Amino acid sequence: MMKKSISISILSGALLLAACNNIRREPGHVYMPDMAYSRAYETYDARDSTKFTEDSMHPGDKIFYDNMPVAGTIARGEDLPFPLAKDKPGDTLNYFASRQIQNPVPPLDAKDMKEAERLYLINCGICHGVALDGNGPLYKGGEGPFPAAPKNLATLDMPEGQMFYSITYGKNLMGSYESQLTRQQRWEIIHYIKSKQKVTTTSTASATTAKP
Ligand code: HEC
Numbered sequence: 073m074m075k076k077s078i079s080i081s082i083l084s085g086a087l088l089l090a091a092c093n094n095i096r097r098e099p100g101h102v103y104m105p106d107m108a109y110s111r112a113y114e115t116y117d118a119r120d121s122t123k124f125t126e127d128s129m130h131p132g133d134k135i136f137y138d139n140m141p142v143a144g145t146i147a148r149g150e151d152l153p154f155p156l157a158k159d160k161p162g163d164t165l166n167y168f169a170s171r172q173i174q175n176p177v178p179p180l181d182a183k184d185m186k187e188a189e190r191l192y193l194i195n196c197g198i199c200h201g202v203a204l205d206g207n208g209p210l211y212k213g214g215e216g217p218f219p220a221a222p223k224n225l226a227t228l229d230m231p232e233g234q235m236f237y238s239i240t241y242g243k244n245l246m247g248s249y250e251s252q253l254t255r256q257q258r259w260e261i262i263h264y265i266k267s268k269q270k271v272t273t274t275s276t277a278s279a280t281t282a283k284p
Pocket of ligand 1: 222235
């Protein structure tokens with residue numbers, strides 16, 4: 073009996089010593105990384121999956137989220153992509169080719185037109201003005217903080233495809249609206265601008281005919 077308990081205590085003492093001596097300085101293998109590390113959506117995370125190296129993060133962690141849609145895919149409910157890419161700096165080929173592209177969105181009914189107006193006022197009115205005259209509060213005839221004169225959209229004689237090109241890719245100091253507005257919304261805003269132009273042209277025409 074005595075012998076047995078002595079041998080047990082020697083054995084457990086030896087085990088304890090072995091455990092203490094062997095301090096692990098490496099993490100173990102992660103065999104379910106998505107449980108060990110969170111797949112959290114890291115907003116504005118610049119981690120580039122192509123430059124990802126094993127030692128750039130926790131060793132063994134191969135999970136990243138680069139939040140870009142797969143190239144060539146189209147989101148559910150989204151229109152077909154604009155067929156023309158953005159011109160390279162100094163080139164204007166596609167900018168002019170875009171004049172041939174027709175607005176794929178059919179004419180808007182009153183409800184959709186109201187929505188297009190709302191989108192215009194939120195995204196464009198600050199520069200181009202509520203009246204589309206290119207004199208929104210950000211420009212204020214040159215006194216506002218914005219340095220460049222926005223185009224007068226009420227009189228702008230530009231094909232709809234070319235407008236779409238500039239709204240999508242930006243034009244000089246005007247930024248791109250590709251990420252803020254869906255393609256459908258951009259085409260709808262163009263319908264709204266054109267409808268306002270029609271009103272302006274008719275009222276000018278009637279004013280001219282009304283003249284003696
Ligand atoms: C921050 C100010 C600003 C906002 C907001 C803005 N624009 Fe502009 N926009 C400009 C300026 C400045 C120009 C003139 C660019 C140039 O030709 O140098 C311009 C030019 C344009 C043109 C003519 C492009 C061309 O090819 O000549 C169109 C069309 C246009 N804007 C539409 C829009 C629409 C639609 C929106 C809203 C989705 C919008 N803009 C929002 C400043 C703005």
